[in-house]
Amino acid sequence: MTNKYLVLASVLLIGMAASGSAASPDKATVTTLLSFAETNGAYPFGGLVYNGSNTLYGAAFAGGKYGYGVIYELTETGSGTWTPGLIYTFENPATDGSNPYGSLLIGSDGQLYGTTTRGGANGLGAVFELTPPLQQGGGWTRTLLYSFGSSANDGVYPYGGLVMANGVLYGTTVSGGASGLGTVYSLMPSGDNWIETVLYSFAGGTDVSNPYATLTMASGALYGTAPYGGTNGSGAVFALTPGTGGSWSESLLCAFPGGTGGANPYGGVIIGASGGLYGATTNGGSASAGTIYRCAQPKTGGAWITAVLYNLPSYAASYSTLVTDSTGALYGTTPGSHGNSANDGIVFKLTPPTTTGGSWTPSTLYGFPGALGNGPRAGLTWGPNGALLGATVGLGPESIGTVFEMTGF
Amino acid sequence: MNSRCMPHARHILIHRAIRGLAVATLTALIAVGTSFAAQKKPGTGGTVNVLTFHNDQSRSGANTAETTLTPSNVNSNSFGKLWTFTADGTVDAQPLLVSGLNMGNLGTHDVLYIATENDTLYAVDAEASTILWQKSLLLTGEAASDNRGCTQISPKMGITATPVINLISPSQGGVIVAVAMSKDSSGNYHQRVHSLSLTTGAEQTGSPIAIQGSYASKGPQSSGGLISFSPGGYKARAALLLVDNTVYVEFASNCDTPPYSGWIFAYNITSMTQNGIFNVSPNGEDGALWGSGGGPAADSDGNIYMMVGNGTFDTTLSAGFPVNGDYGNSFIRLAWSGGKLQVADYFASFDAGDGPTDERVELGSSAPLLLPTMTDNQGQPHNLLIGSGKLGTIFIVDTANMGKYVATQSNANAYQHVVGSLGPGGDGNDALGAVRTAPVYFNNMVYFGPNLDPIEAFGFQNATMSRLPVTATNSIFNYPGAAMSISANGSNNGILWVASPGSPSTGGGLMAYPAGDLTSLLYSSNQAGNGRDQFTYAKFAPPTVANGMVYVTSGSSVVAFGLLP
Numbered sequence: 018m019t020n021k022y023l024v025l026a027s028v029l030l031i032g033m034a035a036s037g038s039a040a041s042p043d044k045a046t047v048t049t050l051l052s053f054a055e056t057n058g059a060y061p062f063g064g065l066v067y068n069g070s071n072t073l074y075g076a077a078f079a080g081g082k083y084g085y086g087v088i089y090e091l092t093e094t095g096s097g098t099w100t101p102g103l104i105y106t107f108e109n110p111a112t113d114g115s116n117p118y119g120s121l122l123i124g125s126d127g128q129l130y131g132t133t134t135r136g137g138a139n140g141l142g143a144v145f146e147l148t149p150p151l152q153q154g155g156g157w158t159r160t161l162l163y164s165f166g167s168s169a170n171d172g173v174y175p176y177g178g179l180v181m182a183n184g185v186l187y188g189t190t191v192s193g194g195a196s197g198l199g200t201v202y203s204l205m206p207s208g209d210n211w212i213e214t215v216l217y218s219f220a221g222g223t224d225v226s227n228p229y230a231t232l233t234m235a236s237g238a239l240y241g242t243a244p245y246g247g248t249n250g251s252g253a254v255f256a257l258t259p260g261t262g263g264s265w266s267e268s269l270l271c272a273f274p275g276g277t278g279g280a281n282p283y284g285g286v287i288i289g290a291s292g293g294l295y296g297a298t299t300n301g302g303s304a305s306a307g308t309i310y311r312c313a314q315p316k317t318g319g320a321w322i323t324a325v326l327y328n329l330p331s332y333a334a335s336y337s338t339l340v341t342d343s344t345g346a347l348y349g350t351t352p353g354s355h356g357n358s359a360n361d362g363i364v365f366k367l368t369p370p371t372t373t374g375g376s377w378t379p380s381t382l383y384g385f386p387g388a389l390g391n392g393p394r395a396g397l398t399w400g401p402n403g404a405l406l407g408a409t410v411g412l413g414p415e416s417i418g419t420v421f422e423m424t425g426f
Numbered sequence: 427m428n429s430r431c432m433p434h435a436r437h438i439l440i441h442r443a444i445r446g447l448a449v450a451t452l453t454a455l456i457a458v459g460t461s462f463a464a465q466k467k468p469g470t471g472g473t474v475n476v477l478t479f480h481n482d483q484s485r486s487g488a489n490t491a492e493t494t495l496t497p498s499n500v501n502s503n504s505f506g507k508l509w510t511f512t513a514d515g516t517v518d519a520q521p522l523l524v525s526g527l528n529m530g531n532l533g534t535h536d537v538l539y540i541a542t543e544n545d546t547l548y549a550v551d552a553e554a555s556t557i558l559w560q561k562s563l564l565l566t567g568e569a570a571s572d573n574r575g576c577t578q579i580s581p582k583m584g585i586t587a588t589p590v591i592n593l594i595s596p597s598q599g600g601v602i603v604a605v606a607m608s609k610d611s612s613g614n615y616h617q618r619v620h621s622l623s624l625t626t627g628a629e630q631t632g633s634p635i636a637i638q639g640s641y642a643s644k645g646p647q648s649s650g651g652l653i654s655f656s657p658g659g660y661k662a663r664a665a666l667l668l669v670d671n672t673v674y675v676e677f678a679s680n681c682d683t684p685p686y687s688g689w690i691f692a693y694n695i696t697s698m699t700q701n702g703i704f705n706v707s708p709n710g711e712d713g714a715l716w717g718s719g720g721g722p723a724a725d726s727d728g729n730i731y732m733m734v735g736n737g738t739f740d741t742t743l744s745a746g747f748p749v750n751g752d753y754g755n756s757f758i759r760l761a762w763s764g765g766k767l768q769v770a771d772y773f774a775s776f777d778a779g780d781g782p783t784d785e786r787v788e789l790g791s792s793a794p795l796l797l798p799t800m801t802d803n804q805g806q807p808h809n810l811l812i813g814s815g816k817l818g819t820i821f822i823v824d825t826a827n828m829g830k831y832v833a834t835q836s837n838a839n840a841y842q843h844v845v846g847s848l849g850p851g852g853d854g855n856d857a858l859g860a861v862r863t864a865p866v867y868f869n870n871m872v873y874f875g876p877n878l879d880p881i882e883a884f885g886f887q888n889a890t891m892s893r894l895p896v897t898a899t900n901s902i903f904n905y906p907g908a909a910m911s912i913s914a915n916g917s918n919n920g921i922l923w924v925a926s927p928g929s930p931s932t933g934g935g936l937m938a939y940p941a942g943d944l945t946s947l948l949y950s951s952n953q954a955g956n957g958r959d960q961f962t963y964a965k966f967a968p969p970t971v972a973n974g975m976v977y978v979t980s981g982s983s984v985v986a987f988g989l990l991p
Binding site (some may be wrong): 055060062078079084085110115116118134136137140166173174176191192193197198199221222224227229244245246250283299300305306307332334336351353394410411412415417418 | 502776777780784785786835836845846847849850852853854855856858878880893894898901902932933935945
């Protein structure tokens with residue numbers, strides 16, 4: 018399908034989406050920018066990244082010519098028109114990696130960094146770099162930076178994306194490590210090579226395990242979530258802080274209590290204006306469908322405290338990392354629901370209280386028509402003109418995903 | 427209800443165990459054929475039987491008496507589509523096969539049994555695709571059920587569950603047992619067990635028998651202290667299980683439309699009488715049994731193992747068992763005690779109590795697999811049961827002590843559990859790593875084919891499973907994941923056969939891999955030129971492999987593959 022036809026299909030889909038029956042009146046307009054159709058990718062689990070000028074980048078888990086996934090772009094060509102294109106197709110799992118899940122990272126020179134859950138030399142996942150073409154119309158150059166499972170107790174299966182500080186990449190793996198329960202790793206450039214170091218191996222039990230989310234870095238520390246283990250066995254927000262001699266120490270900041278207090282976070286955390294960490298759990302809460310939480314240390318110091326800001330509606334379960342705006346409002350997505358509910362996921366907004374100690378105000382900005390749980394898994398990205406952009410995993414004409422733009426909220 | 431085995435009933439269990447062992451041994455021998463199976467010559471009949479879903483009561487999915495198909499001849503040059511048989515309705519059940527069956531005046535045939543959602547059973551020559559007999563299981567004035575407002579099985583619901591065959595011998599015949607759903611002219615729905623002659627399709631004495639019953643309940647669905655089975659509210663989705671002349675029938679909901687609960691019925695197929703009823707969630711709600719088409723497993727002692735869908739699980743225990751007898755989201759072992767089906771043991775994850783509201787924790791999306799006896803590094807033997815559900819966590823439980831429920835959330839009560847190797851899982855069609863097909867076992871490896879994930883094969887050493895796969899496919903498989911079977915000649919020439927969901931343009935069709943190296947693709951129905959072998963596969967029914975042939979369902983058809991002429 019040519020780009021022209023993709024745009025045309027998108028226009029048609031817009032109409033379909035707008036006429037769909039959402040559970041509540043939509044407060045925003047959603048426009049489909051791209052519908053996946055196997056050859057151009059399938060199942061975009063990861064979110065989008067925006068280069069700040071005119072281009073969005075994303076990874077599709079599967080599809081493409083060889084079925085191992087693609088890296089795609091959407092370029093704004095004026096007056097809100099986005100033109101999709103493929104910039105890389107994963108071809109050989111052993112040398113390319115395969116099946117990217119997490120979001121991409123844009124480097125300082127426009128490179129894209131990402132992870133693949135499978136492939137690499139050991140079939141256990143990889144980290145890659147895509148360097149933009151030197152000349153317009155040229156191809157992007159893929160470099161495999163690291164293949165997981167290359168040494169004993171190495172991490173394997175990276176689902177989260179990457180963060181970078183001082184030229185060093187940081188990420189997580191779901192499995193592997195000394196206990197087989199996941200790791201936090203770094204990749205440091207060394208000449209033409211990249212040196213991987215396992216910074217921490219999760220132990221399970223009272224420690225957490227199996228992190229899926231991309232890390233957040235602030236003041237030299239790494240913050241993340243893991244869905245299992247921890248003090249209450251329901252996952253936790255953790256921090257890794259650097260020590261001397263290259264050592265890192267882990268601490269659990271907020272261990273989820275389960276039940277109405279929330280459990281099992283798969284999305285990452287963001288740092289709010291007040292310094293607290295905000296995120297989503299996929300379980301617990303009043304509807305057993307997850308919560309939106311704040312994990313913060315009291316101004317007086319001491320133990321970090323988890324506060325439930327919002328109980329997600331039945332069958333919602335947000336896997337996304339939230340985004341915020343200048344007012345401190347939080348935005349997120351859910352892929353839910355199962356057949357019992359009306360929507361294939363929602364985009365929600367939480368407006369902060371106007372008074373100290375007040376409640377956050379939730380609103381559903383948009384409900385994706387359908388009822389199979391094919392909505393967005395990843396979080397949203399701010400684009401130009403105050404638009405939010407995201408991807409659904411299983412919507413569209415082929416039911417293998419779309420990229421959408423949300424405006425008017 | 428007290429769900430434990432009562433001590434005074436132990437002698438009954440022992441008696442049943444002895445009988446069960448003999449029958450199970452015979453059944454296993456019949457199911458996989460004999461080790462001295464000769465090379466089949468086309469047209470002369472084979473020796474392998476596939477009498478139940480995934481070949482045997484342990485649900486290994488393996489035919490280890492395949493002497494024709496090998497990794498060296500399964501390629502698109504020498505192997506491909508031979509014929510397509512079109513039936514009168516959608517084929518959702520795995521085709522079954524009896525070799526060398528004496529059909530009386532029709533002669534001796536390898537017979538393929540095909541069930542449709544239009545409530546028709548076909549006996550088809552497995553090589554020539556000619557119809558030997560066909561039988562409608564509809565009674566006068568009835569039609570196959572509508573879809574009950576649920577598109578999971580649509581547009582009709584008739585025979586959904588894979589039937590089971592009780593073979594006396596190829597010369598003496600036997601019966602095929604199926605469950606048919608229908609609707610009469612008054613709008614009433616029916617579920618019936620049918621027992622038909624393998625050779626003629628004739629209903630056996632007492633057949634069919636209507637599936638009906640009630641169960642003691644104090645729950646929200648009870649009336650007068652009972653909940654009653656409503657035929658229109660359910661479909662027999664999980665494959666039937668035959669143990670010791672008793673067939674076990676599990677029921678699933680229609681798209682989780684309430685009210686429903688988890689029903690298991692047992693029928694003696696000789697007397698065509700109901701042996702027993704069990705409900706896995708009598709005092710709660712939900713807890714359906716569907717298994718993505720997979721069925722309950724049974725060991726040589728006649729114990730029945732099943733994985734329960736999302737539903738009430740009582741986190742309050744009495745002597746280690748759920749206080750109200752609600753077993754949602756758990757592995758259970760059923761045994762006969764005092765003439766009744768009872769839970770003898772169970773395993774539940776720490777999050778089992780989240781059901782029925784959290785559908786991600788359900789185990790009912792797949793089916794259990796009993797592993798051969800394994801010995802640990804202390805020399806202790808273990809009979810292990812393995813399975814996974816929507817979250818993709820692989821659980822292994824020891825059938826001698828399944829672990830019950832422990833709320834401390836570590837899952838240390840399982841014999842072993844592995845998180846993270848099958849993706850994050852979850853509910854919904856796009857839940858990566860959710861297990862929605864039944865695993866298979868061959869040569870010390872278990873194969874899982876999760877939703878949108880590669881097929882991963884895990885090895886065992888000292889009765890412990892590797893945390894990481896020994897081998898995995900490079901490709902992923904569309905919703906709901908890869909439906910698998912194994913063929914091999916003993917421990918040699920192992921091939922993993924995969925029914926890949928979707929149309930050819932999305933990678934759907936039949937694939938074959940060397941069982942020990944899933945990175946090498948031997949064959950794909952999408953490889954040959956001009957779409958020679960292409961077809962669309964939907965879901966659930968695994969390939970049936972026997973006597974050099976591979977049979978795969980495709981809408982209202984069964985497509986047969988084999989060595990090309």
